[in-house]
Amino acid sequence: MTTLQQRLSPSTWNAIPLVWRYTIVLGAMALVPLFTDNEYFIRILGNVCMFAALAVALNVIVGYAGLLDLGFVAFFGLGAYGYGLLASPQLGLHLPSVLALIAVAVLSVLFGLLLGSPSLRLLGDYLAIVTLGFGLIFVQLTNTLDKIEIPGREDTFNLTGGANGLLKIDPLGLFGYTLTTVTQYFYVFLAWLIVVLIVVYRLNQSRLGRAWRSMGEDALAAEVMGMPTRRLKLLAFAVGSAIAGVTGGLFAAWQGSAFPQNFGSDVLINLYAMMVLGGIGNLAGAVLGASVLSIVPEILRNPELIRMVFYLGLVIGLLLLRPRRNGLLLLAGVFVFGLAVRLIVQAVAPDLVAAPNIEVASESVSTAFERFGQQFGILTQQWILLLKEPQLAGNLAFVALIPAVLGLARLKPGPLKLAATAPVLYLLAFVWEARLTAEPAVTRLLLVGMLLVLMMIFRPNGLLGRRKIEIV
Amino acid sequence: MALLEFNTVAKNFGGLQVIRNFSFKVDPGEIVSIIGPNGAGKTTVFNLITGIYTPDHGDIRFEGKSIVGLEPHQICERGIARTFQLLRLFLNMSVRENVMAAAFPRTRSNLADIILHLPGFRREEAHVRALAEEKLGFFGERLAGTYDQPVYSLPYANRRQVEIARAMATGPKLLLLDEPAAGMNPNETHEITHLIGELRARGGYTILLIEHDMQVVAGISDRVIALDYGEKIAEGAYQEVATNERVIEAYLGRQHKATGSRGAGERG
Numbered sequence: 183m184t185t186l187q188q189r190l191s192p193s194t195w196n197a198i199p200l201v202w203r204y205t206i207v208l209g210a211m212a213l214v215p216l217f218t219d220n221e222y223f224i225r226i227l228g229n230v231c232m233f234a235a236l237a238v239a240l241n242v243i244v245g246y247a248g249l250l251d252l253g254f255v256a257f258f259g260l261g262a263y264g265y266g267l268l269a270s271p272q273l274g275l276h277l278p279s280v281l282a283l284i285a286v287a288v289l290s291v292l293f294g295l296l297l298g299s300p301s302l303r304l305l306g307d308y309l310a311i312v313t314l315g316f317g318l319i320f321v322q323l324t325n326t327l328d329k330i331e332i333p334g335r336e337d338t339f340n341l342t343g344g345a346n347g348l349l350k351i352d353p354l355g356l357f358g359y360t361l362t363t364v365t366q367y368f369y370v371f372l373a374w375l376i377v378v379l380i381v382v383y384r385l386n387q388s389r390l391g392r393a394w395r396s397m398g399e400d401a402l403a404a405e406v407m408g409m410p411t412r413r414l415k416l417l418a419f420a421v422g423s424a425i426a427g428v429t430g431g432l433f434a435a436w437q438g439s440a441f442p443q444n445f446g447s448d449v450l451i452n453l454y455a456m457m458v459l460g461g462i463g464n465l466a467g468a469v470l471g472a473s474v475l476s477i478v479p480e481i482l483r484n485p486e487l488i489r490m491v492f493y494l495g496l497v498i499g500l501l502l503l504r505p506r507r508n509g510l511l512l513l514a515g516v517f518v519f520g521l522a523v524r525l526i527v528q529a530v531a532p533d534l535v536a537a538p539n540i541e542v543a544s545e546s547v548s549t550a551f552e553r554f555g556q557q558f559g560i561l562t563q564q565w566i567l568l569l570k571e572p573q574l575a576g577n578l579a580f581v582a583l584i585p586a587v588l589g590l591a592r593l594k595p596g597p598l599k600l601a602a603t604a605p606v607l608y609l610l611a612f613v614w615e616a617r618l619t620a621e622p623a624v625t626r627l628l629l630v631g632m633l634l635v636l637m638m639i640f641r642p643n644g645l646l647g648r649r650k651i652e653i654v
Numbered sequence: 655m656a657l658l659e660f661n662t663v664a665k666n667f668g669g670l671q672v673i674r675n676f677s678f679k680v681d682p683g684e685i686v687s688i689i690g691p692n693g694a695g696k697t698t699v700f701n702l703i704t705g706i707y708t709p710d711h712g713d714i715r716f717e718g719k720s721i722v723g724l725e726p727h728q729i730c731e732r733g734i735a736r737t738f739q740l741l742r743l744f745l746n747m748s749v750r751e752n753v754m755a756a757a758f759p760r761t762r763s764n765l766a767d768i769i770l771h772l773p774g775f776r777r778e779e780a781h782v783r784a785l786a787e788e789k790l791g792f793f794g795e796r797l798a799g800t801y802d803q804p805v806y807s808l809p810y811a812n813r814r815q816v817e818i819a820r821a822m823a824t825g826p827k828l829l830l831l832d833e834p835a836a837g838m839n840p841n842e843t844h845e846i847t848h849l850i851g852e853l854r855a856r857g858g859y860t861i862l863l864i865e866h867d868m869q870v871v872a873g874i875s876d877r878v879i880a881l882d883y884g885e886k887i888a889e890g891a892y893q894e895v896a897t898n899e900r901v902i903e904a905y906l907g908r909q910h911k912a913t914g915s916r917g918a919g920e921r922g
Contacts, residue, residue: 381769388768388779392755396744403742406704408730408759408824417765463746648804649746 239425245463247418248398253313256320259445261430290427347441461647486555515604576616663712690881
């Protein structure tokens with residue numbers, strides 16, 4: 183008899199044929215707009231699809247062919263600016279979308295080959311520097327190509343709009359329809375992601391994909407085994423760049439504008455994080471990584487949700503502790519310790535204690551999920567100690583927390599350590615409540631950073647990665 | 655006509671002469687071994703043949719045509735494949751994929767064929783798959799059941815065989831094996847000796863071999879070439895080369911003058 187746990191285990195999921203696994207996940211995404219008309223939510227899903235397509239394309243260059251390309255995001259930008267110039271008032275051109283997108287793809291391939299050709303003899307770190315230069319030049323040019331002096335003319339020519347960007351870019355027009363709503367663009371990006379996945383999957387399962395991966399593993403051996411590595415490198419650049427370019431074109435049409443900062447280094451780093459988090463060289467991993475890193479930072483914009491994530495993480499962390507008895511003891515210990523502290527302080531110095539500050543069900547709160555988050559916050563504030571000077575108390579507690587954690591780390595495992603852990607965890611929660619939930623903008627990034635660190639500690643190969651690097 | 659021919663080939667690294675005035679031939683269907691102490695330039699010979707290095711002087715001919723200046727993948731297409739002394743497999747790919755990848759020079763599908771899964775691509779893919787099975791099947795039990803495992807999970811001796819299968823998949827006429835018995839136990843050494851014989855008998859390959867293990871060399875070579883400091887010091891049947899004074903000297907070191915003359919006297 184199979185238990186529920188067995189039925190939900192990863193092996194069951196992996197037993198489903200690949201095509202169906204993708205159909206289930208992407209199909210579920212496609213159904214979302216039927217259940218909600220929350221534009222914000224659908225926009226995030228559109229972003230997921232867009233970044234997933236980019237991460238998959240990056241995977242061709244970095245994951246398969248093993249070329250450390252730090253200029254990748256420039257092709258995304260090239261596509262956006264290319265589309266923007268061909269379909270906006272900037273040059274007075276209004277090409278049909280499909281035509282503009284094809285032109286953008288060709289342009290990206292050409293630039294991909296251009297970037298690829300001087301890199302043929304470069305590998306690893308050296309290639310990274312050359313491509314990084316390309317990426318930086320692109321951003322610089324978009325910033326400065328708004329005042330081009332033309333000999334024999336008085337005025338300057340404005341190509342890219344400089345820091346103000348390209349504006350009023352035409353929306354997509356497909357089969358006579360003009361796409362305007364967020365939901366429509368979400369479907370466009372979903373369809374594009376599916377096309378990209380099919381193309382890259384098929385390439386990977388062919389002589390080209392095998393040759394790319396061989397080259398990524400050992401370029402010399404691949405060359406000696408009859409694979410023309412130069413041509414294969416250029417081809418990888420061309421394929422990755424073409425996908426990035428078209429994605430950029432779609433992005434420009436959706437946003438209706440293109441700005442230099444849309445294609446800066448932070449976007450590049452984000453894309454690499456998505457790819458590495460999912461597992462380098464794994465397509466599903468790239469999609470998963472893009473989802474996690476697009477959705478999590480958005481969830482964490484809400485202070486109530488940040489609070490829930492923190493306590494959830496704490497509880498899950500304790501439940502993962504082995505032996506399990508220790509985890510449960512600790513959980514109970516932290517709870518009781520917190521109550522005790524609160525009661526004692528209330529009895530001894532009632533003047534210091536502040537009232538709970540979460541308002542019940544304000545009008546901004548709409549979904550059941552957010553209401554739940556609020557209820558949870560109210561409950562928490564019944565437990566944790568709230569002081570009148572939260573900033574000062576939080577800062578002091580923060581300073582106390584550091585030696586406490588260091589001291590705890592020095593203790594030998596045993597009952598003493600177990601007993602000492604509970605107050606430290608309580609102190610952590612106190613700092614969290616007093617300082618960090620008050621500033622979600624900062625805490626959000628802290629949490630995302632911690633999430634990345636933790637994930638890479640527990641899964642060094644990424645979530646779905648299976649690579650193994652042998653140290654000889 | 656000789657399959658492979660070296661005409662007065664020389665190679666220097668900086669001031670160091672690694673290969674000096676080296677000439678030899680390999681005829682179709684032969685098994686030729688190159689022996690010599692460490693640093694004699696044996697692997698450099700393989701690197702010159704496969705185009706990783708270009709000779710500073712002399713000519714290398716394959717089937718009568720010069721292959722000097724060709725890129726390694728072009729030389730592979732002409733029909734030369736090799737294995738490496740310190741295995742260079744694609745570790746994160748499966749056994750099957752390692753072999754299929756090496757069929758690259760025999761296949762022609764382009765981007766459109768692959769993306770649209772045109773019939774030509776499907777046929778070729780099925781063919782490559784069958785080819786990989788055939789080449790891996792050559793090794794019988796040892797590799798059976800491991801085709802879909804990543805290569806890093808295989809033990810050392812099996813990896814050597816995967817590397818030979820990979821070389822076979824490029825469709826070569828000449829196989830270059832760089833120390834196929836290195837790091838193997840006596841059993842495995844015996845197995846690989848038998849296998850090299852089979853490669854010629856059943857596979858029809860001509861084989862050029864670098865080997866330190868004299869048991870292997872003695873067991874299968876038609877001809878043995880001894881190298882020392884990049885120079886050919888002896889060539890002939892195994893017995894001749896193994897008893898050649900210069901070869902013994904190269905391996906055991908030159909005897910002192912005094913003892914040398916006595917040794918000569920004794921022999922006389």
